[in-house]
Amino acid sequence: MNIQLEHLTKTFHSPGRKSSGEVVAVNDFTFEIPDGQLIGLLGPSGCGKSTTLNLICGLEQPTSGKIFFGDRDVTDLPPELRGVGMVFQNYALYPHLTVRKNILFPLENLKGKERLTKEEMARRVDQAAGLVQIQELMDRKPSELSGGQQQRVAIARALVKMPHVLLLDEPLSNLDARLRLQTREEIRKIQRSTKITTVFVTHDQEEAMSISDRIVVMKEGVLQQIGAPQQVYDDPANLFVAKFLGTPPINVFDGQIQSGMLCLGGEAVLPVPGLTDQCVTVGIRPEGFLPQTDGPLSCTLNSVEVMGRDISVVASHPACQSPTLRAIITADAPVDRNASTVRFALKPEKVFLFQPDSGQRIRGAR
Numbered sequence: 262m263n264i265q266l267e268h269l270t271k272t273f274h275s276p277g278r279k280s281s282g283e284v285v286a287v288n289d290f291t292f293e294i295p296d297g298q299l300i301g302l303l304g305p306s307g308c309g310k311s312t313t314l315n316l317i318c319g320l321e322q323p324t325s326g327k328i329f330f331g332d333r334d335v336t337d338l339p340p341e342l343r344g345v346g347m348v349f350q351n352y353a354l355y356p357h358l359t360v361r362k363n364i365l366f367p368l369e370n371l372k373g374k375e376r377l378t379k380e381e382m383a384r385r386v387d388q389a390a391g392l393v394q395i396q397e398l399m400d401r402k403p404s405e406l407s408g409g410q411q412q413r414v415a416i417a418r419a420l421v422k423m424p425h426v427l428l429l430d431e432p433l434s435n436l437d438a439r440l441r442l443q444t445r446e447e448i449r450k451i452q453r454s455t456k457i458t459t460v461f462v463t464h465d466q467e468e469a470m471s472i473s474d475r476i477v478v479m480k481e482g483v484l485q486q487i488g489a490p491q492q493v494y495d496d497p498a499n500l501f502v503a504k505f506l507g508t509p510p511i512n513v514f515d516g517q518i519q520s521g522m523l524c525l526g527g528e529a530v531l532p533v534p535g536l537t538d539q540c541v542t543v544g545i546r547p548e549g550f551l552p553q554t555d556g557p558l559s560c561t562l563n564s565v566e567v568m569g570r571d572i573s574v575v576a577s578h579p580a581c582q583s584p585t586l587r588a589i590i591t592a593d594a595p596v597d598r599n600a601s602t603v604r605f606a607l608k609p610e611k612v613f614l615f616q617p618d619s620g621q622r623i624r625g626a627r
């Protein structure tokens with residue numbers, strides 16, 4: 262089932278707030294979630310991720326705009342008629358019910374002609390439990406399960422009605438690091454096998470990048486960029502997106518373009534054909550630095566951290582907006598750990614230029 266959001270806007274009125282007391286949680290969203298894809302909604306706290314999810318499932322009504330599931334306008338449909346399965350951050354399992362009864366619960370509440378026979382209900386529960394591999398836990402209570410197992414029960418409960426759309430709101434945030442990793446891979450596997458169109462909310466960029474077919478990056482209710490994770494990482498639309506994606510984060514410098522060259526702290530470091538002289542903000546990915554004895558970018562070397570296959574060079578440069586910059590390079594690269602300076606050439610495809618005021622990307626002739 263493909264989902265189309267058209268000029269979707271949600272404004273909240275809270276009298277306690279400063280200024281007008283209004284917050285535009287979701288501001289004029291138009292985008293399509295193709296059938297069978299897993300989409301990661303990504304952005305910092307308060308950017309409108311949960312509100313977007315609540316609008317899609319019908320828990321919130323939009324101030325304006327429309328939502329389509331396939332050709333059907335569902336904007337005014339109540340949640341129970343939308344065919345949506347939802348998993349929340351806190352699982353919300355019923356503590357007094359066994360796993361089996363927790364999963365069964367949504368089916369027992371179906372009304373009218375949607376009601377299923379006992380046998381069909383049991384078959385669906387077993388099928389959902391099989392998908393998330395919890396068949397051996399069916400007679401336990403939630404308190405007898407680990408966090409990851411509880412999360413799988415919550416997913417089975419969302420899948421048992423065979424929804425057209427699965428919505429996951431920060432489903433992994435209560436799990437420890439190892440379980441997070443394992444559970445996110447399981448969610449991806451389940452999504453691939455069921456092919457249910459899925460929207461996954463997280464503020465963790467690595468999580469979103471690792472499991473999503475496409476990511477939607479948001480900031481303060483405004484959509485910043487949509488695309489395949491690698492594409493957005495490689496070609497960010499603005500400085501916010503460039504800074505939000507990537508670990509370690511992108512290194513940001515104040516630069517100038519002079520006579521077709523990018524200059525950092527007065528040194529010409531990279532040709533930038535087709536661009537007029539101007540001040541720019543420069544983002545350089547950690548993997549964009551190439552150690553070279555005669556490289557044009559000269560930095561003070563602070564430390565070298567061994568990471569196995571790669572090394573992380575921590576250095577400083579007067580044009581860098583942070584006290585230190587971080588370069589990730591292969592362990593066999595020529596870096597003298599005892600030297601006081603390190604010189605780099607830059608990989609042009611890892612260097613991005615932005616307007617200093619708006620943060621919008623400046624694209625040259627490359």
Ligand SMILES: Nc1ncnc2c1ncn2[C@@H]1O[C@H](COP(=O)(O)OP(=O)(O)OP(=O)(O)O)[C@@H](O)[C@H]1O
Pocket residue numbers: 273274275284285286304305306307308309310311312313464
């Ligand atoms: N019911 C509400 N009444 C008033 N303001 C609200 C309400 N729900 C959300 N907001 C505001 O809307 C904005 C977006 O909130 P939302 O919960 O969608 O963000 P989020 O990206 O999911 O954040 P988080 O990652 O912290 O969960 C925030 O400024 C929030 O304070």
